[in-house]
Amino acid sequence: MNSPGVFPCSRCDQPLSRKGGEFYLIDIRAVVDPVSARNLVFEISDDPEFEISQLLKRIDSLTEEQLVSEIYQRKLFSLCPNCYVTWMADPFGRESPAPRSST
Numbered sequence: 190m191n192s193p194g195v196f197p198c199s200r201c202d203q204p205l206s207r208k209g210g211e212f213y214l215i216d217i218r219a220v221v222d223p224v225s226a227r228n229l230v231f232e233i234s235d236d237p238e239f240e241i242s243q244l245l246k247r248i249d250s251l252t253e254e255q256l257v258s259e260i261y262q263r264k265l266f267s268l269c270p271n272c273y274v275t276w277m278a279d280p281f282g283r284e285s286p287a288p289r290s291s292t
């Protein structure tokens with residue numbers, strides 16, 4: 190698996206190469222609901238200073254990585270053609286657990 194330009198399918202571990210048409214790149218971006226995020230910062234209460242202090246406390250309690258992951262995450266996966274078809278039909282894996290190579 191250490192050959193240059195060869196990498197495993199993210200689902201079944203089958204070796205894939207960068208030659209054209211042999212795999213699918215899945216690019217998933219998850220962004221927090223922007224309405225909720227806006228409300229978190231700008232929600233008007235009877236005591237806006239209290240709201241801001243609570244927000245700052247919450248921000249202080251999170252690492253930068255946690256803070257970023259709560260707002261935005263991006264994941265890239267490479268799938269072989271068979272796994273691509275299966276994944277597209279059931280992206281949340283409700284019906285088909287991933288096959289795993291026995292190596």
Ligand SMILES: [Zn+2]
Nearest residue numbers: 198201269272
């Ligand atoms: Zn696969």
